Amino acid sequence: MPPEIRRAFPWFLIGICVCAVIWALSFTSLPPADFAFQNGDDVKTLDPARATGEPEHKILQALFEGLLRSVPTGPVDENGLQSVEVVPGMADLPEISEDGRTYTFHLRDGMKWSNGTPVTAGDFAWSWQRVLHPETAAEYASQLYYVVGGKEYNTAELNIGDRVEAELRDRPASPDPLQPFPRGTVLHGILKSLDKPDRPEIDDETSEEGKSLLADWENSWVYTVDVKPQTDAGIDWDAQGDLRRFTRQTDIPSDQQGELESVHQVLIDFANFGGVETPDDQTLIVRLNEPTPFFSYLTGFYTLFAVNPACVEKYGAPAWTKAENMVCNGPYELEFRRIRDRIRLRKNKYYWNSDAVELDRIDAYSVKSQTTALNMYLKDQLHWASDVPLSVIEEIQQRDDAKVGVSLAVYFYRLNTTRKPLDDVQVRRALNLAIDKQQIVSEVTRAGQIPAQSIVPPYLTQYQSPEGESYDPERARELLAEAGFPGGRGMPTLSILYNTSESHRAIAEVIQQQWQNNLNVKASLENMEWGTYLDKVFTMDFTIARGGWNGDYPDPNTFLDMWTTGNSHNSTGWSSPEYDELIARSQAASGQERMDLLRQAESIFLKDLPVIPLYFYTRTNLFSPQYAGFEPNVMDQHPLHLIRKRDSTDE
Known part of the structure; x- marks a missing residue:
């Protein structure tokens, strides 16, 4: 070591120590919060358009507010549950047309963003467009498919004669190249022709190679658009236009560079597809494809929240979600x-x-460990622990500060039906029949959960699920033999993916043992942190994956439409045209006819079993008696802004 460095080295070490002390003090010197709770995993994102998980849900419901809001309200019923109702949020309750297809929302006076600027109807329209834009890749974009043109915009479906928008490749720089907002120059016109080369033969469209080939083919399409002039008054659709040819290819052949222009996307024109209209800053008119009885609930779900357009366009994604940049409402x-x-x-x-x-x-707090959360609660470092250790769950439920109730939620295992041997329904049925779900809820979860033979929880009075198959190891062995794996011989080891959690591991270990004992089928366990786990599920990079679904609204549709072909939440590779048709027909039906169609769809789902339902949730929360504003409800919604210090009126 040179002498000058040797002389400086002690000071270098002192500098490191000082920095470490300052860093540590920055945590310990924080003034305590008024309330602290366990939020499980680190949130993956604070962008409402891209969020998907329960950790994100609680935070986004506090940072943002939709047109309406779902809140627990009223007295507790005989089951210890509070009802959940839709109440005004940024807007008053909507005017609904007689046919149930048009909702008119009037924003309430004085609604502001956290920087003091007004919240407008245009902010909601802009935000919904951002959710639906294909490049945003919003997993919950389908929540807006009920809106006229929503699906077509999201999936880039076009017909000759459509009014379209073409976005040139001149977007401002963004840290995340996948985010299309702020946008480049957008041209508007009439689609005159769409030329597609012959579709390549692809053996497996779900493989990485297959996806790449399919994307290359779609990018090679050529769109001929009659581009209309734009003025301060808007698009002059009746004026003579300029015929231009667009493609999504980035490397246009040299002999075509003069006649072809590269664009990001050509989509139906968002401002003109008729689903969303903003006649003024206070009014948002939404037109639906069919009457949708739960649409009011959807407007209180975070995917349909407005984000501040100026903030997103100034900082881009994901930088706009940083504390120093974020503007919320x-x-x-x-x-x-x-x-x-x-x-x-x-x-x-x-x-x-x-x-x-x-x-x-x-x-x-980002606390995944159930034991850590319990210890923090008992030391008054947390005032709400939402995930308590299974080993002491029965004792905890007897405590006066325990809040226990059923939940409109189901725990299941996704099966990747594109991977052998799970592409065989006989194998999938055998795996289901070999699981003793009663043992799981009696000996592992032990909190009053109900074994699941269906995917829709039994807490919706207007709907009853068809009966699914129950534990039958003998029949499971027969099915496995029929599939070509007698006595489990020849079956590959099945990998079970789950996000890091003591309870998920315990459940997986029991199922691993049951499959070994009942089928002679081996399973390996693979745990991942929340963000990585979500990525693997979304890209279908798994064989079997733990899953769970909390109802977004009190209707069976929230548990069924997610399994339609192409739905971003499907993530099983399973597709059934008959199932898709029944779900589509249910959306045009009402009353008992609608429930019957949904029941028929669920029957198909339970016969094909792209997922294995395991149990219906109960929730056991520890909530400090120092606070009020928390009661169990079937939607498991506990808005943070309703929590308050307990006083004499709460006795």
Whole structure:
């Protein structure tokens, strides 16, 4: 070591120590929050358009508010549950047309973003367009398929004569190249022709090679568009246009560079497809394909929240979600986010009902360990623990501060039906029949869960699921033999993927043992952190994957439409034209006819078994008696802005 470096080295070490102390003090010197709770895994994103998980749900419901909001309200019933109702949010309750297809929302006076600027109807229209844009890759984009033109815009479906928008490749730089907002120059016109070369023969469209070949083919299409002039008054659709040819190819052959222009996308024109209209800043008119009785609930779901267009366009994604950049419209705003530690929320002074929000600061801790969460709760470091250890669940449920109730949610295993041997329905049925679900809920989860033979929970009074198959190891062995694996011989080891959790591991270990004992089928266990787990499920990079679904609204459709062909939440590779047709028909039906169609669809689903339902959830929460504003409800919704310090009126 040179002498000058040797002399400087002690000072270098001192500098490191000082930095370490400052870093440590930055955690310990934080003033305590008014309320702290366990939020499980680190959130993957704070962008409502791209979020998908339960950890994100609680935070986004506090940071943002939709047109309407679903809240638990009223007295507790004989089952210890509070009802959930839709109430005004940014808008009053909508005017609904007689045919149930048109919803007119009027934004309430004085609605503001956290920077003090007004929330407008245009902010919602812009945000919904962003969700639907194909390049946003929003997994929940299908929530807007009920809106006229929503599916066509998201899937880039076009017909000759459609009014279209073509976006040139001149977007401002963004840290995330996959995010299409802010956008480049958008041209508007009439689609005159669409030329497609012969479709390549692809053996497996779900493989990486297959997806790449399919994308290359779609990018080679040539769109001929009669581009209309744009003025300050808008698009002059009746004027003579300029015929231009577009392609999504980035490397246009030299002999065609003069006549072809490269674009990001050619889509139906969002402002003109008729589904969303903003006649003024306070009015949003939404037209639906069919009457959708649960649409009001959807407007309170985070995918349909408005985000601030100026903020997103200024910072791009994902930088706009940083605490120093984010602009939101909910009861709270983001003070800071520390990975593997916590998210701190602070009261939003511009929220329309801020006077009723009692807690100034809330900490959401990224605590996955059930034991750690319990210890923190018992030491008063957490005031709400939502995931408690299975080993003491029965004792915990007897505590006065335990909040226990059923939940409109199902726990299941996804099966990748594109991988052998799970492409064989006989194998899938055998695996299901070889699982003793009663043992799982009696000996592992032990919190009153109900074994699941269907995918829709039994808590919807207007709907009854068809009966699925129950535990029958003898029949399971017969089916496995019929599939060519007598006594389990020749069956490959099946990998079970789950996100890191003590309970997920315990369940997987029991199923691993049951398959070994009942079928002589081996299974390996693979745990992943939340973000990686989500990526693997979304890309179908798994054989079997743990899954769960909380109802987004109190209707069987929320558990059934996700399995239609191409739905981003399907992630099994399973496809049934008959199932798709029944779901589509149900959306045009009403009353008992609609329920009958959904029941027929679920019957097909349970026969084909692209997933194995395991049990219906119960929720066991520990909630500090120092606070009020928390009661079990079937939707398991507990808005943070309703939590308050307990006083004499709560006795």
